[in-house]
Every structure is written in C-alpha cells, then in structure tokens.
Amino acid sequence: MILPSRRWFLVAAALAAVAPLAIWWPAAGVVWLTLDLLWVLAFLLDARDAASLPLEEWPVTRDAPPAFSVGRTLPVHYAWNNPRSRPVQLLVREELPAPLDWPGDRTRMLLLPATGTAHEELAFTPARRGKATAGLVHLRGLGRWGLAWRQATRLLPWSVTVYPNLRHAAIRALPTQAQRRREAGQRTVRRLGEGASSRACTSGCRARKHARSTGRQRHAAAS
Numbered sequence: 001m002i003l004p005s006r007r008w009f010l011v012a013a014a015l016a017a018v019a020p021l022a023i024w025w026p027a028a029g030v031v032w033l034t035l036d037l038l039w040v041l042a043f044l045l046d047a048r049d050a051a052s053l054p055l056e057e058w059p060v061t062r063d064a065p066p067a068f069s070v071g072r073t074l075p076v077h078y079a080w081n082n083p084r085s086r087p088v089q090l091l092v093r094e095e096l097p098a099p100l101d102w103p104g105d106r107t108r109m110l111l112l113p114a115t116g117t118a119h120e121e122l123a124f125t126p127a128r129r130g131k132a133t134a135g136l137v138h139l140r141g142l143g144r145w146g147l148a149w150r151q152a153t154r155l156l157p158w159s160v161t162v163y164p165n166l167r168h169a170a171i172r173a174l175p176t177q178a179q180r181r182r183e184a185g186q187r188t189v190r191r192l193g194e195g196a197s198s199r200a201c202t203s204g205c206r207a208r209k210h211a212r213s214t215g216r217q218r219h220a221a222a223s
Contacts, residue, residue, distance in 0.1 A: 001151040002047045003140075008147040011039060046143035047150075053141035055152035058090075059083060060137075068099070068126045068162045078120040082112035091140035091149070097132035097160035100124050126162040133159045 004012075015036055022029030059081035065074045082088050092108040103123055112118045135157035140149045 002051060003149045003151060004043060005142065005147050005149055008039075008043055015039060042145065043147050046145040047148035049145075050141055050143035050148045050150040053084075053088065053150050055139045055141050055150060056154055058139060058154055060154070060156065062156060062158065064158065064160075066161075068124065068160065070126050070129050070162060070165045072165065073123050073125040076122050076124060078122070080110055080112055080118045080120065082114060082116055082118070084114065086114050086144060088112045089142040089146075091142075093138040094156075095134045095136040095138075097134040097158060099126050099128055099130040099132055099160055099162040101127060129162045129164050131159075131161045133157065 015032065018028075019032055022032060061079045063077040063079075065076070068074055080090070088111075090110045090112065092110060093106055096102065101124075103125070108120070110118055110120065135155055137154045137156050138151070139154055140151045142149055
C-alpha cells in the first residue's frame with residue numbers, strides 16, 4: 001500500500017491555499033496548475049521508489065532471552081540491515097506476545113544507514129506470567145524524497161514464556177526470625193537414656209527443678 005507522507009500533504013495544502021489568486025491574476029492560475037502537476041508527478045516518482053522496498057522480507061533479526069520472569073527486566077536486541085545504497089527510514093509497529101507489554105510508544109522510528117546495520121535494544125518487564133506466540137511486524141518505508149510511504153507486514157515469529165518470580169516466592173516462603181525462635185524453644189530434645197516421649201525443659205522448668213532440689217537439701221540439713 002502506498003500512502004502520501006506528511007511532507008507531501010503540507011506542500012499540497014500550501015498550493016491549494018494560493019489557488020484563489022487565479023481569480024484576480026489569471027497568469028497565476030497557469031503557474032499554480034503547473035506546480036500542482038509537478039508536485040503530483042514528484043509523488044508518483046517517489047511512490048515508485050518506495051514500492052521497490054522489500055518490506056515483506058526486510059533483513060532483520062531479533063535476539064531475545066529464552067524465558068522471562070515476572071517483574072524482571074531483560075533486554076531484547078534487534079539488528080536491522082539495509083540492503084539499499086541509500087539511507088532508509090522505517091516506521092515499525094510490532095505485535096507482541098500476550099505476556100509482554102510495550103515499555104513506551106509502540107511505534108518506533110528507525111533510520112538505517114546505506115548498506116549498513118542499525119542496532120536497537122528494547123527492555124521488557126513482564127507484569128504477568130504466561131506463554132504465547134506472535135511475530136507480525138508492520139513496516140512503513142519512506143521513499144527517497146520523503147513524499148511517499150510503502151506499508152507492508154513482515155512475519156518475524158516470537159514465542160515467549162514468562163515464569164513466576166521464584167526469588168520473591170522463596171523469600172515469602174521462608175519463616176521469620178521470630179517464628180524460628182519460638183519454634184526453637186518448643187523443639188524436642190533427646191538425651192542419652194531417655195525415651196522418645198521425653199521433652200525438652202525450658203529455662204523456667206530447669207529453675208523450678210533447681211529450687212525443689214535446693215529445698216530438699218536444706219530440709220535434710222535441718223533435720
């Protein structure tokens with residue numbers, strides 16, 4: 001699909017604004033009509049150049065992590081190659097797998113150097129877990145003079161798996177220090193020669209036994 005660019009619309013609007021001058025100055029009408037035809041011809045020539053851009057098979061690669069986790073930011077790298085002998089401006093709008101959300105504007109503007117490569121890095125922080133597949137990349141390529149866009153879709157498959165945040169889950173599963181101290185005071189302690197039913201004496205229990213033993217010794221001494 002070929003679409004006029006914003007630049008072409010602005011100049012066309014300016015030419016239309018001066019058209020009423022032909023009412024008072026007939027010669028201006030001939031000039032206006034000539035300029036109008038030349039501007040349409042320029043659009044057609046630039047549209048021909050834009051139509052030659054192989055957007056459906058544009059050379060691009062995506063380097064993504066094998067898996068994501070909820071709340072953890074990971075980068076995704078793109079390498080956009082330009083096979084043309086002139087710089088090419090691209091508008092990119094990609095459909096992401098369901099667990100991922102765009103960190104900013106969904107439409108990206110890229111300027112690829114002539115017969116070179118433009119590198120791009122995007123950081124994604126998944127907010128929910130899941131697994132999905134997508135990969136449609138909608139592209140617009142600008143003609144040499146910047147007057148016409150060509151729009152097409154390129155297939156770039158991407159399967160994404162997002163796992164729960166295991167680090168946070170492990171931290172929540174650990175008991176607190178207060179719980180561990182309470183459990184330590186109630187833990188069963190076995191001594192040599194005691195049965196399985198013996199239980200540990202707390203510090204208060206040992207104090208009471210010591211008091212009873214001291215009382216018996218004093219009673220024996222008094223008698």
